[in-house]
Amino acid sequence: MTKILSKHEYKKLAIEAFKNGLRLHFDSIYLFNKGSYPSSLQLSIISLEEFSKSNWVEHYYWTSITNTGFPDAEFEQEWLRLLYQHPKKQRAFFGWGLSREYSPKFIKSIENNELELLKQNATYVGLRKEKNNIDIESRISIPNKISKNEAKKMISMINDYLKDVCERKILQDGYYNIDEKDDLITNKLYSQLKKWKYKTGLRSNKWFKEWMNTYNKVNTKSHITSAPSKPC
Numbered sequence: 001m002t003k004i005l006s007k008h009e010y011k012k013l014a015i016e017a018f019k020n021g022l023r024l025h026f027d028s029i030y031l032f033n034k035g036s037y038p039s040s041l042q043l044s045i046i047s048l049e050e051f052s053k054s055n056w057v058e059h060y061y062w063t064s065i066t067n068t069g070f071p072d073a074e075f076e077q078e079w080l081r082l083l084y085q086h087p088k089k090q091r092a093f094f095g096w097g098l099s100r101e102y103s104p105k106f107i108k109s110i111e112n113n114e115l116e117l118l119k120q121n122a123t124y125v126g127l128r129k130e131k132n133n134i135d136i137e138s139r140i141s142i143p144n145k146i147s148k149n150e151a152k153k154m155i156s157m158i159n160d161y162l163k164d165v166c167e168r169k170i171l172q173d174g175y176y177n178i179d180e181k182d183d184l185i186t187n188k189l190y191s192q193l194k195k196w197k198y199k200t201g202l203r204s205n206k207w208f209k210e211w212m213n214t215y216n217k218v219n220t221k222s223h224i225t226s227a228p229s230k231p232c
Helices: 009-034 037-068 073-082 085-093 104-111 114-123 146-170 187-193 206-226
Strands: none
Touching: 009 037, 009 146, 037 085, 037 114, 037 146, 085 104, 085 114, 104 114, 146 187
16 A cells, blocks of 8 residues: 555544534534433544544644655554544544643543543443453443433533634734634624633643643733834
8 A cells, every 4th residue: 555645634534523513513502401411421532533634633743844844654544443443533632732731640640541431321322442442340320320420521521622823813913734624713703602601620721721831921022122212
């Protein structure tokens, strides 16, 4: 196998995954408002996976075109398989600096595939699976046992992430390395996100606040330094 994906296909993957993540996020809010908490939670976790996929593909695309070019077909196939492994996408979502905003205990739960288990519990009736065996002594998992609070926390996490992206784009006049993806971050989107009034309760927000403070200080200093002197 010698053929590899084109630059256009990589860009399209990143853009369409982000679009789909937005659709899933607002669908999860709609279902939450209708009281369908298991389905709401399920879609919210899948939206996280789509945002993670989009960022992962964008990173692969951008580092390839700005460095030594795209790897060979064998490496590409190995890498593309990662996009079909849900726990890896979930872990990758928190790998873009986001892990600093949550407690080590919460991040450890992601690494232990607890988010994937939560998604499965929100979707299927069944027994716990231990590696390749089914634990017949475990409780039967029923999606309707998913609570309102569990769905609310997940949706809030995604909503906070998207609001941060909007705010950083406003500050930097751009955020993503793919223009068409950046164009999806609009004032209209920001207004929609601000309608969600809940907080996740899992996030300290400390890192993002520090980042914004540093950014503002640097840009204020730069503005003062480069500003023309007033006439006497």
